[in-house]
Amino acid sequence: MSASTELTKEALGAIAKAHSDSELETIALDYLGRKSGQVTRLLSGIGQLEPKKRAALGQAANEAKRTIEGALAARRAELEGARLADIAETEAIDITFPGAPLGRGHIHVLTQVQRQIETVLENLGYQVELGPEVETEWYNFEALNISAGHPARENWDSFYFTPELLLRAHTSPVQIRAMQRIKEPPIYIITPGRCYRRDAPEATRLPYFSQVEGLAVDRGLTVGDMKGTLLFMIQSLYGKERKVRVRPSYFPFTEPSFEFDVSCGICGGSGCKSCRHKGWLEVGGCGMVHPQVLRNGGIDPEHWNGYAWGFGIERMAMSKHNVDDIRLFYESDLRFLDQF
Amino acid sequence: MRVSYEWLSDFVNLDGIGPKDASEVLTRLGLEVESLNVIDLSEIVVGKVLEQIPHPKSRNPLWVHQVDLGDRVEQIIAGAPNAIPGSLVPVALPGTTVPNGKLVKDLNIAGYKASGMLCSAEELLLGDDHSGILILEAGKPGDSLESVIPSQATMDIEVTSNRPDCMGHLGVARELAAGLDRPLKGDFMPAFTGTADPPGRDLVEVSIDEPDLCSRYIGGVIKGVKVGPSPGWLQRRLRACGVRPINNVVDITNYVLLEYAQPLHVFDVKKLGQGEGGLPEIHVRRAKAGERLRCLDGIERELTAEMLVIADAEKPVAIAGVIGGEDSAVTEATTDILLEAATFSGPSVRQTAREVGLRTEASARFEKGLPAELALAGARRAASLIAELAGGTVHREWADVYPRPQEPVRVRLRPARVDEVLGVHVPLEEAESILKRLNFHVRALEDGEWDVLPPVFRLDVTIPEDLVEEVGRVYGYDRVPPTLPGRRHDRWNPSVPSLGRRLDAAREVLAGAGFTETWNPALVSGRALENLRVAAHAMRVSNALSDDMDTLRTSLVPSLVDVVALNRDRGRSEVRVYEIASVFLAPVGDKTGQPEEPLRLCAVATCGAEADSGRKAFYAMKSVLDACLADLGAPICTYQRASAELFHPGRCAAVVIEGRQLGYMGELHPSVLAAAKLEGRMIAVEIDVEPVIEAAQIPRARPLPRFPAIERDLAVVVEDHVAAAALQAAIAEAAGEFLEQARAFDEYHGPQVPDGHKSIAFTLTFRSPERTLTDAEVDKVMADIRLSLEKRHRARFR
Structure with a gap:
């Protein structure tokens, strides 16, 4: 038996007994190492041999190398296979053990709801407009057709700093400011923001709250367009099965004026406890912009008309997230806020 | 505003339209019914008390009655003594739930069987009187109580501030009639006028000092009234609407207020101070400083010059539009009355009501701004009821001071405007019919436009859009198909994130x-x-x-x-x-x-x-x-x-x-x-x-580095007052072009650092964009950095 055959046999025996990658690594080094590997060394004296023997030895050594390399690879694969076959047991963990808390904070639920509303209307081409919270009497009331003696004025009992300066009772002043700024229709805007009314705090109302109003000024807008916009908004926020109803009402700044209701999400409109057996939930007010209000915004009502709507963000969040007390939004108890 | 369904049926035929249907129609028309309350009296029966004896054994005062129920006689025990033999009473038999929610059971009280309950008005929700059994005026034993008192349904309606005409049953009924397309019974203006001589205007002297605050004052004189309780039907209607009956004259003014929305007041003429002409006088004027008035609620109020009052020859007798005075009020002894129907300015009444801290049914209506024409209608209606129910003699030709007559407002409407605004086609005949049902007069002009005259009680309708709304709400907004606006625009604003x-x-x-x-x-x-x-x-x-x-x-x-x-x-x-x-x-x-x-x-x-x-x-x-x-x-x-x-x-x-x-x-x-x-x-x-x-700027991508960086740490010991930012600036300046970043990562006080000093550790990253830097190059830069820090900040290094 030649030396190379001997070595090959010895190596194969060692490989068969090896049980780890590191053992195989040692064996590989031992036999095939570039400087001191046993197979390598076989060739060390090859230069002195006659050409015929040299060729035979070279061939034998190369074959031994190939055989050993093959066996190493096979054994490695064998060992890896065995290891993978076992990991179901050897590396099993208790997957029911809870993950460590991330300690993340939360974005306020009203921010989230406001953003959802904005997104829906931005998709219809409306843009967000902002305005001051401390407003003048003119923008808050006069420009909206609510003059000092107006019987509807009591619906907007306000906080005053001076007879001319007050906390805005709605975001409608932003509509006037936007019309004055943009000047030329088409105007499609929404006006989210904080508002203030002089109501004592209770579970359903607060002296401060947030609104989103929308305003469209264009040529030939109709009550149908207003209904469609509201329906698109409500279905986008609450789901396609929801219905919208507009009921005649009265606001000095729109004519005709409406309240708009959404069909109850729990009973689907047939009446249940949560909608007080009405089948509908009140959402907000809307209407075709009063010609005088357009004029006050610098828009000629002979050429343009518009519709507008508004509602409370808190109400929306209350019905969406099943919140029964509006005060929770502004109390800043983290046990509440961290639920969203 | 609380509205009685049964009262509405005086004005509009409600056959086949139950209270719930009526509520839905009204809500769709813009009169939102917030709640519907039904009092079902069909299970209560009429009984006739045959015998009443004190309970022989009970320690509490109880009465044992034998009650005829038509087909049988039952024994019923009650705590109140007023169901004397012969009385007709409402009886709730065992198993019945009375309207206030109580379930009646068979009882045995101290050995005496009680098979039912005699009901008080409160238990039947017919009023707040719980002092005794409700004694019926009519009825046949055994019949349902409904045969005597109809089951009641009331609706709480939220009336918007532009529709004071709907703060009365007549106005609500008109809406309902228009919505149902059924005729409205009766005219807005009653035909009744007094006939007795001499003319009423010769019996009282009326003047208005403030025509801007009082545009009309009607004072009708009615003599010989008999003040007493109102008939049961009238009391029931008042109670159903939450008003407590007082006496027939006062009840009638409240009744007309609830029917026409016109507040009224009655004075005892004999208690009104007379002027030099020997006539009782009425002056509508501002209060004078220091004047006081004891009001009908028993509270004496101080008046201010901002307040409008009704005064007699000497003193205020009522706060205009808010409340009357006690001294001039109608009492059991009153025989001659002055019936006031006036029109006061809304803002003035609102301000006064707020100042005196009292919001009454009257002020709530005046605040909204009432039409002066309504005053006459209300006065006539009240006078006719007083004549009918209190037996008075109504004098003809009342005092009627009317310095600011109501001007009719005509509105032009291009009929196509209705479709343009609503977004749905409403046939012309239908639009016209709707306006007529709401008592608008429509006249088509030659150019096709409509000349529309709103009824006198609709001060809210002034522009074409108001008419579109009238048509729309009766036509039904649920018939307007939802659409999204979409037009070709040649102008827009680019979208900007908010x-x-x-x-x-x-x-x-x-x-x-x-x-x-x-x-x-x-x-x-x-x-x-x-x-x-x-x-x-x-x-x-x-x-x-x-x-x-x-x-x-x-x-x-x-x-x-x-x-x-x-x-x-x-x-x-x-x-x-x-x-x-x-x-x-x-x-x-x-x-x-x-x-x-x-x-x-x-x-x-x-x-x-x-x-x-x-x-x-x-x-x-x-x-x-x-x-x-x-x-x-x-x-x-x-x-x-x-x-x-x-x-x-x-x-x-x-x-x-x-x-x-x-x-x-x-x-x-x-x-x-x-x-x-x-x-x-x-x-x-x-x-x-x-x-x-x-x-804010848009982040711009930088090319990724092609050559490796060399990092060096540097611990700099300096006096406490030296700021990390100052060291960092010095490092950057000394390091030259190869310094990519210098980041302070640790601050240390301790044994290896002298007192009053601190050690700040930096990681410095060096890199060239063109080649791999050598250690020798970086060593040289580090030496420059150290030197600079030593010189500028007296730094030492650890």
Whole structure:
């Protein structure tokens, strides 16, 4: 038996007994190492041999190398296979053990709801407009057709700093400011923001709250367009099965004026406890912009008309997230806020 | 406004239209029915008391009755003694639930069987009288009580402020009739006038001093009335609407108020002071300073010159449109009355009602602005009822002072406008029919336009859009198909993300860093701001609800300190919260102009009580702020030592971007925490966000480095006062082009550092964009850096 055959046999025996990658690594080094590997060394004296023997030895050594390399690879694969076959047991963990808390904070639920509303209307081409919270009497009331003696004025009992300066009772002043700024229709805007009314705090109302109003000024807008916009908004926020109803009402700044209701999400409109057996939930007010209000915004009502709507963000969040007390939004108890 | 269904049926045939149907029709028309209350009397039967004896054994005063129920006699026990033999009474038999919710059972009281209950008005929800059994005026034993008293349904209707005509049953019935397309029974203007001589206007002298506040005053004289209780049907209707019956004359004025929405008042003519002409006088004038009036509610009120009053020759006898005086009121002894039907200005009545702190059924109607024509209709209706039910003689030709006659308002309507505004085709005949049903007169002109005359009681209709609304609401808005507007526009504004949406990048960072967003009230306690010395620019509300919400906040920090305190109270020790909201800064000197409303971001985080945990928390907050600003796209900000109210004097930095100061970051001043009774320390940052957004840039990609970097650490020992930023600047200057980054990562005080000194460790990264740097090159740069730091900051190295 030649030396190379001997070595090959010895190596194969060692490989068969090896049980780890590191053992195989040692064996590989031992036999095939570039400087001191046993197979390598076989060739060390090859230069002195006659050409015929040299060729035979070279061939034998190369074959031994190939055989050993093959066996190493096979054994490695064998060992890896065995290891993978076992990991179901050897590396099993208790997957029911809870993950460590991330300690993340939360974005306020009203921010989230406001953003959802904005997104829906931005998709219809409306843009967000902002305005001051401390407003003048003119923008808050006069420009909206609510003059000092107006019987509807009591619906907007306000906080005053001076007879001319007050906390805005709605975001409608932003509509006037936007019309004055943009000047030329088409105007499609929404006006989210904080508002203030002089109501004592209770579970359903607060002296401060947030609104989103929308305003469209264009040529030939109709009550149908207003209904469609509201329906698109409500279905986008609450789901396609929801219905919208507009009921005649009265606001000095729109004519005709409406309240708009959404069909109850729990009973689907047939009446249940949560909608007080009405089948509908009140959402907000809307209407075709009063010609005088357009004029006050610098828009000629002979050429343009518009519709507008508004509602409370808190109400929306209350019905969406099943919140029964509006005060929770502004109390800043983290046990509440961290639920969203 | 509470409306009785049964009363409505006086004016419109409601066959086949139940209370629920009527409610739905009214709601669709714009008279929102907020609640519908039905009192079902069909299960209660009429009984006739045959015998009444005191309960022989009971210790409490009880009465045992034998009651004839038509087909049998039952024994029933009651606590009230008024069901004397012969009385007709409502009986609830065992098993019946009476309208107030009580279930009647067979009872045995001290050995005596009780098979049912005799009902009081209160138990039947027919009034608030619970003192005795309700005694019926008619009825046959055994019949359902419904045969005597119809089952009642009332609706609470929210009447919008433009429709005072619907604050009476007639107005509501008119709407219902129009909605149902059924005729309205009866005319708006009753035909009744008095006939007795002499003319009423010769029996009383009426004058109006303030025609702007009182456009009409009608005073009708009725003599020989017999004051007494009203008939049961009238009392029941009043009660159903929440009005307590008093006597027939007063009840009739209330009845007409609930029917026509015209408030009325009656004076006892003999109690009105007479003038020189020997006639009782009525002057509508402003009150004089110091005048007082004892009102019908028994309260004496001081009057001011702002208030309009009805006065006789000497003194006020009523506060106009609000309440009458006690001295001139109708009593059992009254025989001759003056019936007042007037029209007072809405704003004036509203202001007076507010000042005297009394909102009455009358003032609630006057406030909305009533048409003067309504006064005559109401007066005639009341006079006819008084004549009928109180037996008075009504004199003809009443005093009627009418200085500001109601002008008819005509409205032009291009009929196509209806379709254009509604977005649905309403046939012309239908639109016309709707307007006519609502008592509008429509006349088509030659050019096709309509000349429309609204009825006298509809002061709210003045422009074409008002007419479109009338047509639309009766036609039915549910018949208008929803559409989305879509037109070809040659003009638009490009879409820009909103400020709120752009700030969401900071919200994401803060959420990741464990901060929860809060929304806190902008109205806070002015005193608290003063105590914190941040009230210089504060604006105070002149009509605050309470002193803890009387001032607009000038900083978000106090709100968030309160949030920490609240959450600590509720068991959370570590609190990280923020808010993005406006603060309000009144312009200096000029307190009448609109304030600045900078939008701010404020975050606070609690930390331990030791000085070192405050220091660490400061740097942690800095990382959070840096990340927020980076994600908002802002350029790198710098922190400059600063001092500010609310902040710790040694731990406060001004946050500066491109030379513009955004706000402050730092540990809160111990006194701020003490004021909120908080332990430990707190780090806060409060910055203006609009400049950040303005400075924001779109991130530009840089090419990735092609050659490796060499990193070196450098521990610099300097005196305590030397700032890391100063060292960093010196390093950058000395290092030259190959320094990519120098980052301070550790600050150390301890045994290896002399007293009054600190050691700051930097990691320096060197790289060339063109080749691989050698150690030798970097060694040379490091030597330059050391030399520079030694020279400029007397640094030594560890």
